[in-house]
Each structure stands twice: as structure tokens, then as C-alpha cells.
Amino acid sequence: MIDFLPSIRQLFAFVFFITGIYFLLSTAVGLIRFPNLYTRLHAGSKCLMAGGISVFMGCIALEGISFVSLKLIIILAFLLITNPIAIHVIAKFDNNYNLIPKVYTKEDFEK
Amino acid sequence: MLYVILAIILSAILAFYRVFKGPSLPDRLVAMNSIGVMFLLVLVLLSYYFERKIFLDVALVYGISLFINVLIMAKYLKIPWKG
Amino acid sequence: MINIVFYLLLLFLIITAFFMVFTKDLSNSVITLPLFGAILVIIFVILQAPGVALAGAIMTAGLTTAFFVITINKTEY
Amino acid sequence: MKKKLLTFVLTFVLWFVLAGRFNIQVFLLGTIICSIISLMMAENLFRLIQMKDGTKDFPKKLYYIFMVIIAFIYDVFLSAFKVSRHAFEMKPSFSPRLVSVQTSLENSNSMATLVHFFTLPQGALAMDFDDIYKEYVIHWIDVDSDDEVEGKKTLILKHENLIAKIFD
Structure with a gap:
């Protein structure tokens, strides 16, 4: 019973780290392969935050309940509040200068 | 633990291609934001590898500094004047 | 095993420094400057120096970039 | 005081x-x-925060805050899986379009909070906000026809009702 609980914790941390690596690699591949700026913004916001949440949850599962996990929760909450603001500011910074025409058709993405 | 750090740094090097060859300026800004968040995760994981909890403060300060950088660049940086 | 991470970071540092010097546009090199500072912070953390890493995270990755961006905005290049 | x-x-x-x-x-x-x-x-x-409305029945609102956080994290993983599936395909196939969505929220705090719920959990990206008509301009990914737009607008209403119970 003594050795039972840490092994469960190690298993949860392992699963969370594997999902985090998958989402972060998909962020990098999506930043390279997507053809347009707004789709790159999609890859830069959602996949990145899913990877960040899973890596932080793995660290919390490895740590247990202490002051360190409270500090990790504070950093995670700060990241969850500020990253959508940064993405929104970048989208509006592009929208002021009209770099890309606003209406897309499906033929634009197939070339 | 170290394999996770290695995979995150490899994905950061892959994402640096978009900084190297972005057609316009907001492309590079998005790639810079992504690489910054990946480095923050590396700092958190390194504090678990060395088992010294003071390194979490470095991650917190770097997160605040990254957000201020993105806001200032989006406000003051302009498209260069042509003609 | 930690040596592989360390050498990979040193290679990334050289790549960002060369891109920052040899690019044509001025704003491209300013965008790469906080990445340079962040890699320096991680190298200081691996070398077990948290005080230098805190100072680097504030100065090299934060304030220097802000000063450069505001200076480029003020002068019409 | x-x-x-x-x-x-x-x-x-x-x-x-x-x-x-x-x-x-x-x-x-x-x-x-x-x-x-x-x-x-x-x-x-x-x-910006109205203190008098915020502390009226706090234990009831704590339950809704917990529900919002659970729905938030579940939908983030769902939409991130959809976007990451596009990244590993052989030919990336998506059809994005710009849609304007009208809200029925009154308070300014709740309208600012809803932008987070557009950007992360849905497959959307909030780009601009019109003050007079109360319309968000949203960039969707993988929407094929106009019928699918109406189907996805009902997903927004689920978050909108939860936020309206917290702030109003």
C-alpha cells in the first residue's frame, strides 16, 4: 500500500507528458505547414495552450499538495489569462493594415 | 524528465523556421510568442530536474516579461515605409 | 544526458545571433532579441546560477527589447 | 473601506x-x-467591477465558477485535437470564413470575458468588436456551409448562459 500511491502518480504524470509533447509538436508543424496568417494564429493559440495545460497538470500530479503546486497553479492561471489577449492583439495589429484580403475562397488554399 | 525537455527544445527549433522565413511581420510575432511559452515550460521542467524550487521564480518573472514584450511590439512596431 | 540539451541550446544561440546580425530589416532583428535573452536565461539555469538568471530575465529579455522598439518608433527609418 | x-x-x-x-x-x-x-x-x-452585485449570493456563484472552469478545460482539449488533426494531414483541408455574431449580454465585464471563451474553447478567433450593434467579428476554422454556422452558434450560447449567471 505504501508503494501503491506514488506509482499511480507516476502513471498520471507520464500520460500528461505524452499528450503535452504531442500538442507542442503539432504546434510547431502547424506553424510551418499552414498557408495563411489566421490559420497560424489558430495553431499558435489552441494547440499551444493545450500543451501548456497538460505539462503543468503533469507537474502538479508529480508534486502533490504543497506550496509549490499552489505557485504552479498561479503561473498556469496567469498564462491562461494573458495568452488569448496576446493573440487578440496580434490579430488586431494585422487587421489595421489590411495585409490579407478579408474573404477567402476554397481555391486559395489548394494551390 | 529529460526526454520531455529534449522534445520541447526540438519543437522550438522547428518553430524558429517561421521566424527565419516569415512573409510578413505578424507571422514572426506569433512564432516568437510560441517559442517563448515553450521556453517557459522548459524552465518549469528544469526546476523539477534539479529539485531546487527557487527556479520557479525565474519562470514567473520570465512569463511577465514575455507578455509585456508582445504588447509593446504590437503597439509600437510599424510596417516599413516604402517609396 | 544533460550535455545533449546544453549543446543543442548553444547551437540554437549561435543560429539566433547570426540571424540577428545578418538580416536586412531592422524590425526582424528586434523580434529575435528576446529569444536570444531567453536562451541565455536557460543556460544560466543549467549552470546553477539563479541570481544571474533573474537579472537576465528582467533586463535582457524584457527591458532592452522595449527600449529598442520605442527608439525605432521614434526615429523615422 | x-x-x-x-x-x-x-x-x-x-x-x-x-x-x-x-x-x-x-x-x-x-x-x-x-x-x-x-x-x-x-x-x-x-x-470596473461592481462590488455591490458581486457579493450578494457568493456560495451559489462559486458553483457556477467551478462549472465554467470544467467546461473551459474540456473544450480546450477538444478543439486543440481538431486543429492538430489538420496539421498532420497529407493535404491540409479546411475552409475558413469570417462570421459576425451578436450577443445579448449587458455588462461590460461579461462582454470582455466572453472573448476568452471565443478564442480558446471554440474553433474561432475573435478579431474585432463593434460597440453600437454589439457584434463580434469571428474567424472560424473548418466551417463548410451556412447551415453549419447556425449549428455552431448554439455552442456559444451554452457558455453565454453560464457567464450571464455569474456577472449579472
Whole structure:
């Protein structure tokens, strides 16, 4: 019973780290392969935050309940509040200068 | 633990291609934001590898500094004047 | 095993420094400057120096970039 | 006076979490710093939040805040899986389009909070906001026809009702 609980914790941390690596690699591949700026913004916001949440949850599962996990929760909450603001500011910074025409058709993405 | 750090740094090097060859300026800004968040995760994981909890403060300060950088660049940086 | 991470970071540092010097546009090199500072912070953390890493995270990755961006905005290049 | 007391308690808890240990020196320094902060800038911190509506029935709102956080994290993983599936395909196939969505929220705090719920959990990206008509301009990914737009607008209403119960 003594050795039972840490092994469960190690298993949860392992699963969370594997999902985090998958989402972060998909962020990098999506930043390279997507053809347009707004789709790159999609890859830069959602996949990145899913990877960040899973890596932080793995660290919390490895740590247990202490002051360190409270500090990790504070950093995670700060990241969850500020990253959508940064993405929104970048989208509006592009929208002021009209770099890309606003209406897309499906033929634009197939070339 | 170290394999996770290695995979995150490899994905950061892959994402640096978009900084190297972005057609316009907001492309590079998005790639810079992504690489910054990946480095923050590396700092958190390194504090678990060395088992010294003071390194979490470095991650917190770097997160605040990254957000201020993105806001200032989006406000003051302009498209260069042509003609 | 930690040596592989360390050498990979040193290679990334050289790549960002060369891109920052040899690019044509001025704003491209300013965008790469906080990445340079962040890699320096991680190298200081691996070398077990948290005080230098805190100072680097504030100065090299934060304030220097802000000063450069505001200076480029003020002068019409 | 209520604002200053609330600011003092919040910053004092944050100070002890960031310090990480209980000590007599830490306690004295935290008291001095938190009292200076709460005396100087308590008015600027709560300028936009209506305190009188916020503390009316707090234990009932705590349940809704918990529900919002659970729905938030579940939908983030769902939409991130959809986007990451596009990244590993042989030929990336998606059909994005710009849609304007009208809201029925009244308070300014809830309208600012809803932008987070557009950007992360849905497959959307909030780009602009019109003050007069109360319309968001949203960039969707993988929407094929106009019927699918109407189907996805009902997903937004689920978050909108939860937010309206917290702030109003």
C-alpha cells in the first residue's frame, strides 16, 4: 500500500507528458505547414495552450499538495489569462493594415 | 524528465523556421510568442530536474516579461515605409 | 544526458545571433532579441546560477527589447 | 473601506504563496508592503467591477465558477485535437470564413470575458468588436456551409448562459 500511491502518480504524470509533447509538436508543424496568417494564429493559440495545460497538470500530479503546486497553479492561471489577449492583439495589429484580403475562397488554399 | 525537455527544445527549433522565413511581420510575432511559452515550460521542467524550487521564480518573472514584450511590439512596431 | 540539451541550446544561440546580425530589416532583428535573452536565461539555469538568471530575465529579455522598439518608433527609418 | 480591506487580504495571501514559508520576518515585511499597496492603489484596482452585485449570493456563484472552469478545460482539449488533426494531414483541408455574431449580454465585464471563451474553447478567433450593434467579428476554422454556422452558434450560447449567471 505504501508503494501503491506514488506509482499511480507516476502513471498520471507520464500520460500528461505524452499528450503535452504531442500538442507542442503539432504546434510547431502547424506553424510551418499552414498557408495563411489566421490559420497560424489558430495553431499558435489552441494547440499551444493545450500543451501548456497538460505539462503543468503533469507537474502538479508529480508534486502533490504543497506550496509549490499552489505557485504552479498561479503561473498556469496567469498564462491562461494573458495568452488569448496576446493573440487578440496580434490579430488586431494585422487587421489595421489590411495585409490579407478579408474573404477567402476554397481555391486559395489548394494551390 | 529529460526526454520531455529534449522534445520541447526540438519543437522550438522547428518553430524558429517561421521566424527565419516569415512573409510578413505578424507571422514572426506569433512564432516568437510560441517559442517563448515553450521556453517557459522548459524552465518549469528544469526546476523539477534539479529539485531546487527557487527556479520557479525565474519562470514567473520570465512569463511577465514575455507578455509585456508582445504588447509593446504590437503597439509600437510599424510596417516599413516604402517609396 | 544533460550535455545533449546544453549543446543543442548553444547551437540554437549561435543560429539566433547570426540571424540577428545578418538580416536586412531592422524590425526582424528586434523580434529575435528576446529569444536570444531567453536562451541565455536557460543556460544560466543549467549552470546553477539563479541570481544571474533573474537579472537576465528582467533586463535582457524584457527591458532592452522595449527600449529598442520605442527608439525605432521614434526615429523615422 | 471594504475595497481596501479586500485588497489587503488578497495581496497578503498572494505574498505568502509566493514566499513559500512562514517566518516572523516574512510576516512583518508582508504586512508593511501590503498595507502600502492597499492604501495607495485600492481605487484603481476595482474601478470596473461592481462590488455591490458581486457579493450578494457568493456560495451559489462559486458553483457556477467551478462549472465554467470544467467546461473551459474540456473544450480546450477538444478543439486543440481538431486543429492538430489538420496539421498532420497529407493535404491540409479546411475552409475558413469570417462570421459576425451578436450577443445579448449587458455588462461590460461579461462582454470582455466572453472573448476568452471565443478564442480558446471554440474553433474561432475573435478579431474585432463593434460597440453600437454589439457584434463580434469571428474567424472560424473548418466551417463548410451556412447551415453549419447556425449549428455552431448554439455552442456559444451554452457558455453565454453560464457567464450571464455569474456577472449579472
